[in-house]
Amino acid sequence: MAAKCKTAGAMQCDLTRDVCQLKESVRSQGKQLGRLVRHMKMGCKKPPNQSTLKGLNPCLPCFKPDFLYHLGMDTATTNFPKVFGDVRFVCMGGTPGRMERFAYRIMKDLRLKLSPVTTLRNMADGHRFALYKVGPVLCVSHGMGCPSISILLHELFKMMHYAKCQNPVFIRIGTCGGIGIEPGTVVISSEALDCKLNPCYEVIVQGKIVQHCSKLDQCLAQELQSLANPCEVDFETVVGKTICADDFYEGQSRLDGAFCDYTSHSKTAYLLGLKGNGVVNFDMESTAFAALTKRANIRSAVVCVSVIDRMNGDQIRACPKSLSVWEKRPQELVSRYIRKVLLDEVNEAKKVNDVPARCVGGESEI
Ligand SMILES: O=P(O)(O)O[C@H]1O[C@H](CO)[C@@H](O)[C@H]1O
Ligand SMILES: O=c1cc[nH]c(=O)[nH]1
Numbered sequence: 001m002a003a004k005c006k007t008a009g010a011m012q013c014d015l016t017r018d019v020c021q022l023k024e025s026v027r028s029q030g031k032q033l034g035r036l037v038r039h040m041k042m043g044c045k046k047p048p049n050q051s052t053l054k055g056l057n058p059c060l061p062c063f064k065p066d067f068l069y070h071l072g073m074d075t076a077t078t079n080f081p082k083v084f085g086d087v088r089f090v091c092m093g094g095t096p097g098r099m100e101r102f103a104y105r106i107m108k109d110l111r112l113k114l115s116p117v118t119t120l121r122n123m124a125d126g127h128r129f130a131l132y133k134v135g136p137v138l139c140v141s142h143g144m145g146c147p148s149i150s151i152l153l154h155e156l157f158k159m160m161h162y163a164k165c166q167n168p169v170f171i172r173i174g175t176c177g178g179i180g181i182e183p184g185t186v187v188i189s190s191e192a193l194d195c196k197l198n199p200c201y202e203v204i205v206q207g208k209i210v211q212h213c214s215k216l217d218q219c220l221a222q223e224l225q226s227l228a229n230p231c232e233v234d235f236e237t238v239v240g241k242t243i244c245a246d247d248f249y250e251g252q253s254r255l256d257g258a259f260c261d262y263t264s265h266s267k268t269a270y271l272l273g274l275k276g277n278g279v280v281n282f283d284m285e286s287t288a289f290a291a292l293t294k295r296a297n298i299r300s301a302v303v304c305v306s307v308i309d310r311m312n313g314d315q316i317r318a319c320p321k322s323l324s325v326w327e328k329r330p331q332e333l334v335s336r337y338i339r340k341v342l343l344d345e346v347n348e349a350k351k352v353n354d355v356p357a358r359c360v361g362g363e364s365e366i
Contacts, residue, residue, distance in 0.1 A: 047081075047164070048164050053157055053297055054297035063075075065077075070151055070155055071126050071152075071155045072127070073123075083163070084159055085165065086135070086136050087136055087137075088167070088342075089136060089171065089338050089341075090138045090170045090171070092172050096129075096130035096141040099141045100120065105335065106139065107120070107134045109339060110134065112135050120134070129142065140156065142172075144284055144285075153293070154292075167299070170289070170298050170300040171302075174283055174305075175304055175305055176281040176282055176305070177308050178307075179275050179280055179282070180271075180280070183307055183318060184305065186238070187280055188238070188301065188302070188333075189221070189242040189301070190278075191214070192241075192286035192290040193214070194214070195245055198211075200212065200214055201214045201292070212292070215290065216294075216301060217300060224337055227333055227340065228333055235329050238280055240281070241277070241280065242286045243274060243282050245283075246284070248284065253266075275311075305326045305327065
């Protein structure tokens, strides 16, 4: 009887040991699988130890923690590499609503999924900008004008730096005032010019004027244009120079502002002069956007839809339905670009690693 009990006890022991071994083996296989998935996601590369951004403030390592005040984040409470390390595309536009709509659109286009009961969360707690993350795409609102976008870019660049992001591409998806082009036309900026027609962003630093070149990446502009084939999209796209004004009214020679000290005749002459210089549209952020991204070694582009032809008037009278249709046009181009870049990379990885397509495509949760 005692021997029988001992045997039962021993069996119990064996069983417990087997269960422990099994659990350990499952745990270790899980770890191996996790490593494999990470390995494939990283394209078989080691995690980078610094971002590809250049020319940033050499004192950044001294700020421990660093507070990104307008984004409502800091390096002590946010693990930047973990949360933002995979960001490859930063898409920006004036309004929070547009950027939220773009975030949902890109989620659909990339076949990424949220669990059914959740919505995309605005990750910027600073109440100034809205920021959504959809896989490798950040969608951020920048407000109006160069001062606003400049503040945002300083904080986004620090985010990219702390997150060790690799070659992020920045694209502004905006609206603009066209000069001699049909409303609804998409403009890819070839250059961002200030109001004196110089490709330059001027800031006053310690009382002195400092100028930064605001030329944009020509290759990226061409890549975007190549995706606007009229056989594939149902809108016109043009490439041309953009004037970045510091104001919507007098700064863009409108006749309908609260003040106006010039004539309709001088306005027409001014716009014709711009047109003669290859300018096709007005916006209010492109010089700061182009110059700051260039300074940080970031490729960038400005893609805006025209909501008015300034040769025919100043007031924007397009109906909400047209504005909503037009808003989607730059988004269509940018979504095509993002999908193309990601698909090219998958195909490249497949060639190198012989990874089956189902491992890198398909639906996955954000
Ligand atoms: O439509 P978004 O991208 O906000 O940009 C344009 O619209 C605003 C003016 O209405 C300016 O900020 C101009 O740049
Ligand atoms: O006319 C316009 C329209 C949109 N954005 C501008 O800056 N100007």
